[in-house]
Amino acid sequence: xxxxxxxxxxxxxxxxxxxxxxxxxxxxxxxxxxxxxxxxxxxxxxxxxxxxxxxxxxxxxxxxxxxxxxxxxxxxxxxxxxxxxxxxxxxxxxxxxxxxxxxxxxxxxxxxxxxxxxxxxxxxxxxxxxxxxxxxxxxxxxxxxxxxxxxxxxxxxxxxxxxxxxxxxxxxxxxxxxxxxxxxxxxxxxxxxxxxxxxxxxxxxxxxxxxxxxxxxxxxxxxxxxxxxxxxxxxxxxxxxxxxxxxxxxx
Amino acid sequence: xxxxxxxxxxxxxxxxxxxxxxxxxxxxxxxxxxxxxxxxxxxxxxxxxxxxxxxxxxxxxxxxxxxxxxxxxxxxxxxxxxxxxxxxxxxxxxxxxxxxxxxxxxxxxxxxxxxxxxxxxxxxxxxxxxxxxxxxxxxxxxxxxxxxxxxxxxxxxxxxxxxxxxxxxxxxxxxxxxxxxxxxxxxxxxxxxxxxxxxxxxxxxxxxxxxxxxxxxxxxxxxxxxxxxxxxxxxxxxxxxxxxxxxxxxxxxxxxxxxxxxxxxxxxxxxxxxxxxxxxxxxxxxxxxxxxxxxxxxxxxxxxxxxxxxxxxxxxxxxxxxxxxxxxxxxxxxxxxxxxxxxxxxxxxxxxxxxxxxxxxxxxxxxxxxxxxxxxxxxxxxxxxxxxxxxxxxxxxxxxxxxxxxxxxxxxxxxxxxxxxxxxxxxxxxxxxxxxxxxxxxxxxxxxxxxxxxxxxxxxxxxxxxxxxxxxxxxxxxxxxxxxxxxxxxxxxxxxxxxxxxxxxxxxxxxxxxxxxxxxxxxxxxxxxxxx
Numbered sequence: 090x091x092x093x094x095x096x097x098x099x100x101x102x103x104x105x106x107x108x109x110x111x112x113x114x115x116x117x118x119x120x121x122x123x124x125x126x127x128x129x130x131x132x133x134x135x136x137x138x139x140x141x142x143x144x145x146x147x148x149x150x151x152x153x154x155x156x157x158x159x160x161x162x163x164x165x166x167x168x169x170x171x172x173x174x175x176x177x178x179x180x181x182x183x184x185x186x187x188x189x190x191x192x193x194x195x196x197x198x199x200x201x202x203x204x205x206x207x208x209x210x211x212x213x214x215x216x217x218x219x220x221x222x223x224x225x226x227x228x229x230x231x232x233x234x235x236x237x238x239x240x241x242x243x244x245x246x247x248x249x250x251x252x253x254x255x256x257x258x259x260x261x262x263x264x265x266x267x268x269x270x271x272x273x274x275x276x277x278x279x280x281x282x283x284x285x286x287x288x289x290x291x292x293x294x295x296x297x298x299x300x301x302x303x304x305x306x307x308x309x310x311x312x313x314x315x316x317x318x319x320x321x322x323x324x325x326x327x328x329x330x331x332x333x334x335x336x337x338x339x340x
Numbered sequence: 341x342x343x344x345x346x347x348x349x350x351x352x353x354x355x356x357x358x359x360x361x362x363x364x365x366x367x368x369x370x371x372x373x374x375x376x377x378x379x380x381x382x383x384x385x386x387x388x389x390x391x392x393x394x395x396x397x398x399x400x401x402x403x404x405x406x407x408x409x410x411x412x413x414x415x416x417x418x419x420x421x422x423x424x425x426x427x428x429x430x431x432x433x434x435x436x437x438x439x440x441x442x443x444x445x446x447x448x449x450x451x452x453x454x455x456x457x458x459x460x461x462x463x464x465x466x467x468x469x470x471x472x473x474x475x476x477x478x479x480x481x482x483x484x485x486x487x488x489x490x491x492x493x494x495x496x497x498x499x500x501x502x503x504x505x506x507x508x509x510x511x512x513x514x515x516x517x518x519x520x521x522x523x524x525x526x527x528x529x530x531x532x533x534x535x536x537x538x539x540x541x542x543x544x545x546x547x548x549x550x551x552x553x554x555x556x557x558x559x560x561x562x563x564x565x566x567x568x569x570x571x572x573x574x575x576x577x578x579x580x581x582x583x584x585x586x587x588x589x590x591x592x593x594x595x596x597x598x599x600x601x602x603x604x605x606x607x608x609x610x611x612x613x614x615x616x617x618x619x620x621x622x623x624x625x626x627x628x629x630x631x632x633x634x635x636x637x638x639x640x641x642x643x644x645x646x647x648x649x650x651x652x653x654x655x656x657x658x659x660x661x662x663x664x665x666x667x668x669x670x671x672x673x674x675x676x677x678x679x680x681x682x683x684x685x686x687x688x689x690x691x692x693x694x695x696x697x698x699x700x701x702x703x704x705x706x707x708x709x710x711x712x713x714x715x716x717x718x719x720x721x722x723x724x725x726x727x728x729x730x731x732x733x734x735x736x737x738x739x740x741x742x743x744x745x746x747x748x749x750x751x752x753x754x755x756x757x758x759x760x761x762x763x764x765x766x767x768x769x770x771x772x773x774x775x776x777x778x779x780x781x782x783x784x785x786x787x788x789x790x791x792x793x794x795x796x797x798x799x800x801x802x803x804x805x806x807x808x809x810x811x812x813x814x815x816x817x818x819x820x821x822x823x824x825x826x827x828x829x830x831x832x833x834x835x836x837x838x839x840x841x842x843x844x845x846x847x848x849x850x851x852x853x854x855x856x857x858x859x860x861x862x863x864x865x866x867x868x869x870x871x872x
């Protein structure tokens with residue numbers, strides 16, 4: 090049952106241990122409906138693990154995840170019904186073309202007759218209609234991100250969870266994805282994304298959480314977290330940098 | 341450290357610290373077989389058995405080295421040559437440096453253990469025979485290892501091209517057909533009237549030794565040259581007669597080693613960029629499919645079945661296995677139909693169901709981390725399991741049933757009712773168990789997004805294949821057993837009803853079991869696929 094209408098995503102004391110290693114350490118996070126929320130942090134900070142738990146692909150060691158008020162463990166089907174997901178480094182049904190994948194996705198979700206119009210729109214906007222006979226397995230990284238986003242958006246979910254959507258893609262593809270996400274948020278959707286790219290976060294997100302070693306170090310609006318600096322400078326200050334010294338043999 | 345020592349050290353570390361469940365299983369099974377060979381040698385030494393049996397056993401070991409890479413075309417070496425493509429050395433030198441590490445394997449240990457039977461056999465003779473046996477162990481081992489390695493490299497090389505893929509599929513199908521139905525022409529010769537109910541079988545004495553001509557053939561083949569040298573030494577033949585087969589083994593081994601180095605160097609020369617699958621959906625077909633795609637609400641099971649049918653035709657590993665599943669029974673029909681046992685042709689339907697099950701028991705691992713979509717879409721797992729069953733039935737089950745019925749009518753087999761009952765049961769169990777075993781025993785290889793050809797690691801599903809083989813074969817006996825127990829004799833309708841019931845129950849029960857398995861262990865399965 091939806092008990093917190095204002096929160097699209099709510100994490101309470103969310104924890105994930107892998108043996109003795111704590112990947113996510115009792116984090117609390119609330120993402121308001123209609124917001125564009127970014128999670129940033131260095132490699133190994135626990136961002137992807139957190140998103141996997143939100144997507145229901147990883148069982149938390151402790152704590153809860155609720156999506157649009159539905160608990161991901163107790164009300165799994167309802168919670169998943171509100172969600173669109175794009176995770177980094179995972180396969181898709183690789184032997185289909187982009188159009189076939191969207192048709193399959195619509196069928197799998199038992200979507201009504203609107204799927205075809207949406208599919209055509211997404212393929213056109215994301216410029217995937219230029220490669221109608223190419224299988225997903227042969228897509229470039231940018232095309233793969235775009236079709237992943239199209240799959241996540243096709244059923245017009247309430248919440249979109251995206252793991253590194255701007256990683257390793259060219260600026261043109263990034264621009265298309267950014268534009269589409271803005272349009273989605275303007276229409277009332279909620280985006281929760283992780284990224285290393287501070288510029289993108291600064292440009293697109295309304296709120297940001299800074300994560301390191303499984304904990305949230307700071308969260309708030311971009312201005313609050315940056316506190317008069319660039320977000321990148323704030324990030325480096327929070328996380329700290331490795332000791333620097335001159336290497337003679339490199340000179 | 342020299343390059344070859346580096347490779348040997350790396351391989352030893354991988355063998356020690358890498359995943360080794362399959363390797364330990366293979367080692368234990370292989371050592372059990374090797375102990376059988378040594379026991380055979382001991383019985384031969386004591387005079388209880390003729391030494392031709394040991395020749396046969398060693399020949400079978402050689403055939404296993406030859407067939408292994410052909411029967412498991414997706415398997416890749418522990419040290420994948422492609423890892424070393426960017427080393428600043430000529431490919432030929434890298435390949436040559438990799439060669440010593442290829443001698444380190446479970447197969448080598450099992451073969452040494454088996455070949456120690458040579459020394460056991462020679463120990464009743466003089467010192468020269470024992471020395472000859474020791475040399476025979478080394479040279480025969482050298483030959484076997486490079487036979488297996490060069491055949492493996494050749495299969496990988498051939499699978500890179502489409503024509504080569506077809507040839508490799510035909511080769512493997514022919515071997516499977518001969519393995520499973522090769523005995524039928526012999527049996528038909530020995531008991532020609534079995535189809536008419538007359539079992540006038542061969543009643544001569546059992547062999548105490550292999551027939552002379554057969555033993556000569558085995559000793560003339562390189563797989564028997566070690567035994568030939570020991571036999572010659574044991575009768576104090578001229579040194580040249582003892583040396584000739586041993587030098588022959590060494591020479592052939594060196595030749596095969598060179599073949600392996602050349603093929604591995606060719607692999608190392610492949611460009612570092614990721615190649616394409618070379619598969620394009622025809623533009624006109626893609627556009628018209630898009631234009632005429634049904635705008636109506638699609639049933640999830642139908643959507644999965646359509647995805648599966650496309651994947652069977654486009655995934656390189658699945659397409660190869662699809663060819664095996666269809667070519668093998670067709671070749672079996674060609675083997676059986678000219679014999680006096682042509683009446684048994686409708687039973688090929690059971691074999692076809694067995695093969696079709698065996699090629700479909702690793703689809704979840706082959707689809708890889710795409711499993712995330714099923715785990716995160718409400719109701720998708722149930723639709724996926726039923727959709728896979730539906731696709732299997734369309735791709736294999738229904739054609740098998742139609743072909744079996746047609747063959748029964750054409751050859752007017754007196755056992756057609758038994759064959760059709762057995763085929764119905766086998767098809768049902770195969771359809772049900774394929775997704776179930778795929779979820780229970782996934783053999784994880786490279787993720788789907790990284791697999792673009794059959795030469796890449798697609799996992800080794802031998803365990804699941806054996807289980808499906810046993811299950812489907814057992815199910816095919818059930819209708820006839822039930823008819824016999826209930827003393828229904830040749831009432832054909834009962835065979836069909838029993839077959840249909842066995843198959844139907846299997847499909848109905850296996851579906852929910854597969855769904856439950858995926859719901860409970862799906863995330864863990866995905867994590868294991870992701871980590872490779």
